[in-house]
Amino acid sequence: MRYIFNLVPVCMAFVLLSSCVEEEQALEQPEVRLVSVTGTTVAEDGSGAEVNFEAAGGSVDVEVSASCDWTVESGLGYWYAIEILDDSSFRITASDNQEGGVRYANVSVAASNGAGVSSASVVLRQAA
Numbered sequence: 176m177r178y179i180f181n182l183v184p185v186c187m188a189f190v191l192l193s194s195c196v197e198e199e200q201a202l203e204q205p206e207v208r209l210v211s212v213t214g215t216t217v218a219e220d221g222s223g224a225e226v227n228f229e230a231a232g233g234s235v236d237v238e239v240s241a242s243c244d245w246t247v248e249s250g251l252g253y254w255y256a257i258e259i260l261d262d263s264s265f266r267i268t269a270s271d272n273q274e275g276g277v278r279y280a281n282v283s284v285a286a287s288n289g290a291g292v293s294s295a296s297v298v299l300r301q302a303a
Contacts, residue, residue: 180242202290205247209240209284209295210263221295226267228301234268237297243288254278255299272301 208221213235280299
């Protein structure tokens, strides 16, 4: 009998603690896509675009659609700058090309939420 009375509080504690644990929701794979890029065509699935800058430089605005927070990543962007405009867009500004050769770069837009990563890319080309 004494054994049963010791077991009852343990069972009650287990029931109370297990009711406090929230069920984990499965995260869905994140999605990110390019909606528009000034002056150029975006791939139909929103996965990428190519931007051709004149040698004198210039800028383009990129509109993004994402299912979660997104970031912009790029390599050695000494000849261009990236500016976040708001929750769904950023600007790429290229300086004038005084090097005499064509310049290339890749800018990646990535979204991640713990379930995975999704990305889209903007390929940059600047005339000599």
